[in-house]
Amino acid sequence: xxxxxxxxxxxxxxxxxxxxxxxxxxxxxxxxxxxxxxxxxxxxxxxxxxxxxxxxxxxxxxxxxxxxxxxxxxxxxxxxxxxxxxxxxxxxxxxxxxxxxxxxxxxxxxxxxxxxxxxxxxxxxxxxxxxxxxxxxxxxxxxxxxxxxxxxxxxxxxxxxxxxxxxxxxxxxxxxxxxxxxxxxxxxxxxxxxxxxxxxxxxxxxxxxxxxxxxxxxxxxxxxxxxxxxxxxxxxxxxxxxxxxxxxxx
Amino acid sequence: xxxxxxxxxxxxxxxxxxxxxxxxxxxxxxxxxxxxxxxxxxxxxxxxxxxxxxxxxxxxxxxxxxxxxxxxxxxxxxxxxxxxxxxxxxxxxxxxxxxxxxxxxxxxxxxxxxxxxxxxxxxxxxxxxxxxxxxxxxxxxxxxxxxxxxxxxxxxxxxxxxxxxxxxxxxxxxxxxxxxxxxxxxxxxxxxxxxxxxxxxxxxxxxxxxxxxxxxxxxxxxxxxxxxxxxxxxxxxxxxxxxxxxxxxxxxxxxxxxxxxxxxxxxxxxxxxxxxxxxxxxxxxxxxxxxxxxxxxxxxxxxxxxxxxxx
Numbered sequence: 001x002x003x004x005x006x007x008x009x010x011x012x013x014x015x016x017x018x019x020x021x022x023x024x025x026x027x028x029x030x031x032x033x034x035x036x037x038x039x040x041x042x043x044x045x046x047x048x049x050x051x052x053x054x055x056x057x058x059x060x061x062x063x064x065x066x067x068x069x070x071x072x073x074x075x076x077x078x079x080x081x082x083x084x085x086x087x088x089x090x091x092x093x094x095x096x097x098x099x100x101x102x103x104x105x106x107x108x109x110x111x112x113x114x115x116x117x118x119x120x121x122x123x124x125x126x127x128x129x130x131x132x133x134x135x136x137x138x139x140x141x142x143x144x145x146x147x148x149x150x151x152x153x154x155x156x157x158x159x160x161x162x163x164x165x166x167x168x169x170x171x172x173x174x175x176x177x178x179x180x181x182x183x184x185x186x187x188x189x190x191x192x193x194x195x196x197x198x199x200x201x202x203x204x205x206x207x208x209x210x211x212x213x214x215x216x217x218x219x220x221x222x223x224x225x226x227x228x229x230x231x232x233x234x235x236x237x238x239x240x241x242x243x244x245x246x247x248x249x250x
Numbered sequence: 251x252x253x254x255x256x257x258x259x260x261x262x263x264x265x266x267x268x269x270x271x272x273x274x275x276x277x278x279x280x281x282x283x284x285x286x287x288x289x290x291x292x293x294x295x296x297x298x299x300x301x302x303x304x305x306x307x308x309x310x311x312x313x314x315x316x317x318x319x320x321x322x323x324x325x326x327x328x329x330x331x332x333x334x335x336x337x338x339x340x341x342x343x344x345x346x347x348x349x350x351x352x353x354x355x356x357x358x359x360x361x362x363x364x365x366x367x368x369x370x371x372x373x374x375x376x377x378x379x380x381x382x383x384x385x386x387x388x389x390x391x392x393x394x395x396x397x398x399x400x401x402x403x404x405x406x407x408x409x410x411x412x413x414x415x416x417x418x419x420x421x422x423x424x425x426x427x428x429x430x431x432x433x434x435x436x437x438x439x440x441x442x443x444x445x446x447x448x449x450x451x452x453x454x455x456x457x458x459x460x461x462x463x464x465x466x467x468x469x470x471x472x473x474x475x476x477x478x479x480x481x482x483x484x485x486x487x488x489x490x491x492x493x494x495x496x497x498x499x500x501x502x503x504x505x506x507x508x509x510x511x512x513x514x515x516x517x518x519x520x521x522x523x524x525x526x527x528x529x530x531x532x533x534x535x536x537x538x539x540x541x542x543x544x545x546x547x548x549x550x551x552x553x554x555x556x557x558x559x560x561x
Contacts, residue, residue, distance in 0.1 A: 007356045014353035022341040083337035087398075090301050090333065091354050092326035247304045 011093050015101025016108065023074050024109060028161050032168075033070025034113060037062045040176070052124035057208035058181045060117045060135070064142040065181075065201055068110035069172060072150030073164040075102050076242075080249045081159035089246065096239055099151055103238075106147035107140075114139045121212060131211050134220055138211070141227045142204040148234035149200065155241035157248035175199050184209040185217045193217075200230035252279045253312075254406055254437045255300065260309030262295050262461075269295040271461035272309070277439055282432050284452035284469075285441040292461040293441040294334050297410045300439065301331045314406065327355075330404035334411050338394050340384035344375055347383060351398045362401075369397040373427065389420030396427065407431065407438045413447060425451060449473060477516045478502065479544030484511045484525050487535040494532075498524040509537070 023029055041059050079085035088098055118135060121127060127135070153168045179201035180188055186209075188196060196202040207223040210216025216223070255277035262270040270292045277283040285293045298304045300311055302322035311318040313325045338347050345366060352362030370376040373393035375386075383391060396412065412428065413421035428451055432438055442448050448455045449469040456466045465472065486509045495504050495511060500521050502514040515521045518541040529536050 010356060011354050014350055018339065018342065018346075018350050021346065022339055082340070083333060083335045084339055086298075086303060086333045087331075087337050088354075090303050090326065090331040091351070092323050092356075093354050094323060250298065250303060 008094070008097055011097045012101040012104060015088075015093075015098055016104040019071065019075060019102055019105030020108065023071055023078070023105065026074050026078070026161075028074050028165055029070050029109070032073075032165060033067040033109060037066040040066075052121075053213050056117065056121040056125060057184070057205060057212045060114065060121060060139065060208050061142070061179075061181050061201065061205040062176065063114050063117050064110055064139055064204060065146055065172070065176070067113035068106055068143045068146035069150035069153065069168065071106040071109045072102055072147060073154040073168050074161050075105075076154040076249075077159050077161045077164050080157070086250050089250075095243055095246065099148075099238060099242060103144070103147040103151050106150055107143040110143035110147065111139065114143070125212060127212070134211050135208065137224065138204060138207045138220075138227075141224055141231070145200055145204075145227050145231040145234060148231060148238050152234055152238040152241055155238065155245050157245040159249070175201050178202075180205045180209070184213070184215040186215050200227065200234075203227050203230070253277070254279045254281075254314060255283070255439060256310075256312040257296075257300065258310045260296070260299055260306045260311060262292075262299060262304065263307040268461050270299065270306075273456075273458070273461070273463050274309075275456050275463065275466055277437060279437055280432070280435055281454065282428070282438045282440060282452045284448040284455040285439065285458055286443070286445065286448045286455050286472075287441075287458035288443055291443075291459045293443075293458060294410055295461075296458070297331075297333075297408050297439070297441060301329065301408050302326065303331075327402070328404055329406045329408060330399040330402050332396055332399040332407070332409045332412055334414070338383045338386075338391055338398065340391075341382060343382055344370060344379035344386070344394050347394060347398055348379070348401060351401045355402045357401065365401060365403075366397075369400055370394075373397050374423070387420075389416050389423075392416055392420065392424065393427075396424065400431070405436055407436055409438060409440045411441055411443070413442070413444070421447075445473075478514070480515060480518050481542045481544075482511075482513045482515060482518050482521045482525065482539070483542060484522075484539040485509055485537040486511070486529055487537060490528065490532065490534060494528060495525070498528065500524070 041062060076085065089095070118139060121135070122132060153171065154164050156164065156167065158164060178192060178196045179199045180196055181201070185193060185196060185202060185206045203218065203223040203226045206216045206218055207220055210220055253276045258274050259272050260270060261268060261272055273296060285296060287293050299306045300313065300318065302319040302325065305319050314328055316325050318325055339350070342350065348366035348370065349362055352366065357365065367376065370379050373396065375390050375393050378386065378390065383394060386394065392412070399407065409428065413424050416424065425447065428438065428440065440451060452469055454466060455469055455472055457464045457472065489506065489509050490511065492504055492506045495501060495506070495513060498521060500515050500517040505512040511525070513521050522539060522541065526536060
């Protein structure tokens with residue numbers, strides 16, 4: 001590894017470590033990352049007789065989606081308000097390193113949170129080793145993709161977390177309903193299925209539906225490839241959006 | 251001498267408003283250069299442009315011979331920046347804040363440990379370094395913030411209002427550290443709205459207001475201007491004729507509003523005595539009297555005026 005690549009890696013890890021220490025226990029992170037998907041799931045399940053197999057894909061996808069997008073939107077408004085962002089950008093740390101470090105912390109939060117539904121799925125459904133491995137790969141891919149999605153949501157130059165969370169909720173809620181979280185993509189009406197193809201969450205949900213119940217539209221590898229494509233798109237969009245709004249934050 | 255900081259005709263516009271309007275100056279190696287001006291004068295915007303945090307609308311900047319912002323990342327490896335507020339991570343301990351900055355500067359683990367201990371000891375916060383920064387006083391936070399800036403051992407330091415809002419003791423300690431850093435050969439650009447601080451620390455000072463530089467001079471020369479802009483403010487029971495006041499020794503400009511009088515002077519004591527004697531002679535009672543030092547706005551106006559007269 002070259003000297004500069006080594007430095008960038010250290011900077012990314014230092015930023016991620018700082019985020020883990022500072023932002024994991026913040027109220028909005030816990031509310032939107034843990035409580036929200038839990039109660040969302042309960043509101044869907046309570047009073048309905050459903051097999052665990054039909055519950056798990058939606059639960060895992062929802063936990064990945066909400067927890068991966070919970071930390072990123074908290075960081076930038078708080079760092080703007082506390083003027084710590086100005087300190088970071090006056091150091092020899094490129095903006096992409098800051099964004100990658102923040103996203104790494106978001107993805108790690110998602111991985112930790114997702115262990116609960118994945119373990120539940122393993123215990124209730126009795127997954128094979130191959131199913132578990134692909135589920136874990138899906139969780140990792142989803143965590144990275146949606147960490148940058150959360151990062152993109154935090155680009156507006158505001159210093160109030162509530163503003164970003166409100167904006168995020170306006171985007172995230174419709175995505176949950178159109179992405180085949182509770183009803184597999186194959187069972188969605190054709191019109192909604194067409195719209196759902198525009199959402200990156202659709203491919204993660206379809207991946208889990210396919211792995212856990214066999215009810216999927218796309219091959220698991222195609223789903224993973226599309227998620228990877230979305231990840232690249234979101235990384236670029238997030239970087240461009242933050243570069244554009246950075247001066248307005250100071 | 252080598253120019254370490256060079257700014258030529260830099261402008262920063264936000265819409266139709268120019269926060270900085272055509273500033274030019276240079277700072278030599280080893281110099282403490284002050285940007286002196288009231289709040290909102292454009293000092294912080296200037297520092298942000300010099301450190302590449304924001305880009306100038308026009309003009310050119312060079313730090314250590316490299317163009318800013320084109321070579322921002324390379325330049326930042328050799329500079330330390332202390333922004334205006336004591337912006338440390340309050341949810342991290344002092345030690346964790348130091349380690350974060352050490353890692354971001356790319357220092358090795360041993361170097362981080364050694365340098366952190368050295369700086370925190372120097373700033374008198376070593377014992378508190380395992381406590382969360384949210385438990386620190388404002389002065390402690392500012393000392394921690396300055397320690398974080400110094401983790402890089404940068405040869406050029408940009409310190410934006412380093413003593414603003416601190417108690418006298420903390421401010422004195424910070425000034426002491428700045429002097430030591432200068433003695434170690436660092437080039438320092440310091441912004442302040444405190445004339446005394448500029449005089450005590452800086453070898454040269456640029457007076458800035460409304461985004462423009464009015465003068466660049468040594469503190470001694472600028473102080474002469476300040477002295478001429480001291481004033482005596484008095485209130486009498488009845489109005490006193492302006493021509494009688496102007497006839498007094500040592501009086502410069504005079505402003506009379508009813509029974510209220512303001513006289514600009516370089517010798518407030520003499521003018522105060524003269525005004526009291528004049529009031530006694532006219533049989534008018536003195537209600538109140540005080541002396542005031544020049545505000546930065548006064549100094550700026552005086553500098554603008556004297557520049558105009560020289561032309």
